[in-house]
Amino acid sequence: MAGVYPCGGIDVLSVIDVATLGGSNAFNIEGSDIWGWTDPTTNNEYALIALTNSTAFVDVTDPLQPIFLGRLNTNAGINFWRDVKVYNNYAFIVADGAGNHGMQVFDLTRLLNVTNPPQTFNADAIYNGVGSCHNIVINESEAIAYLVGCTSTNGGGPIFVDISNPLSPTFIGDYTSGGYSHDAQVITYNGPDSDYTGKEIYVGSNGNTDKIVILDVTDKNNVIAISDFSYPQTSYAHQGWFTDDQRYFILGDETDEQAFGFNTKTLVFDFEDLDNPIPSSTYFGPTAAIDHNGYVKGNEYYLANYRAGMRILNIDNIGASSNSMTETHFIDTFPTSDSASFNGVWSVYPYFASGNIIISDIESGLFVVRKSE
Incomplete structure (x- = not known):
């Protein structure tokens, strides 16, 4: 305690x-x-x-x-x-x-x-x-803000804003074909798929459209759709984060615990080939709480787990088909219950x-x- x-x-x-x-x-x-x-x-x-x-x-x-x-x-x-x-x-x-x-x-x-x-x-x-x-995404290696889930005519897809002069942000363009993005991560790619080395890669967690989209957003006026995919028992594709080597992508579906009754579920995908991402493993936590935002730092994944608090998972074994993540630390800031509710x-x-x-x-x-x- x-x-x-x-x-x-x-x-x-x-x-x-x-x-x-x-x-x-x-x-x-x-x-x-x-x-x-x-x-x-x-x-x-x-x-x-x-x-x-x-x-x-x-x-x-x-x-x-x-x-x-x-x-x-x-x-x-x-x-x-x-x-x-x-x-x-x-x-x-x-x-x-x-x-x-x-x-x-x-x-x-x-x-x-x-x-x-x-x-x-x-x-x-x-x-x-x-x-x-709904959200803002910034890849700090480029002076671009990606505004997602906006009430605009593009259906909630990413809107690209130049913030090189922070006091005078400027609209560059947007992307309408991928649907609503609830959250996203944008990286300057240096992962295993050499086809995209040096490109600005956008991975959108597209909410209740039941899919993840991978885009090459290097040219904001000519966005290239690389791939998109779904997964079993989708409910709301909420947010995800790359491992530091950019090989794996860790995803949280915000409402699948409520929809299907299982414990906190976190999905791992193998992004070795960005054109063909594949499921790698699934982690189930010790409680029924909903997973929300998660971030990778080195060999650890930091998960905001609503009523179950913050959980820290070791991901040294992230490429394994089972036991890919192991909980090592936690703090429960809502000690009265770990049920699947939004607290x-x-x-x-x-x-x-x-x-x-x-x-x-x-x-x-x-x-x-x-x-x-």
Whole structure:
């Protein structure tokens, strides 16, 4: 146990509740997505936690005494889905179900000089080429934001926005043929399929269309469909992430636990040939909880597992047809139940150099944790 939280191999360093982050007088504030930023000059670490009414900024450099610096309020109405990513010391924020929210742009270096926290910030720029979007994807090797699941005429496929000048984002184009993307990952490809070395590869988790799409998006005006595929017992293809060697893709289907009654299910696909991806293995977790976002760091997969909290899986054996992933650490931030419902951990960010991990919990706010020594 870490206080009231069941855990294995995880130390809880600090927690900031959603009422503090979102404002004590705010109605029905909940947490959603999370991302991190490291200041390249000081190496200070910051949590960017999305909420129903705002995006909160927290200095987590001292994980035992995090400093809530302030919040950037929503650009439209209150909404359940807000997503944030970082490029070149700027945060880019979208929201779904929020009317004409657009994409907010915030200069993160402003956080270095906050004298009387918490403050209420204004956006440095707003891109109004979209209304609501479910998610934003940024490949940090190129100055492009991929806006997905947007309320636009392209059916929710990716919209390409040039962010090389963060304060003046510019529409480049979009892709309409693959259908709605709920989430995606874009990489500069250096994996085993030499046909695509150096290309910008987009893997879209396309929600209730029951498929994953693989696109060559190197030329934003001439997107090339490489392949698409489905899998048995599809319910909602939600989100996935490449292994570091770009050989395997780990996918979470958000609602298959509810639809079919099995424990947390995570699928692994072999992407050795991007034109012909094949199933590799399936992992079942120890609880009935729903899987949400998952990220790879080295030989570990960090899974936001809703009511079952955060789970860390070792993936040294990822190419095996069975026992490809093994749980090594966990923290359960929703200790009253591990059932298949939408509470608990929304997302995790495991990429700080310090080894500290930040977690966004729908009801409980921001957790700063690390693996036990």
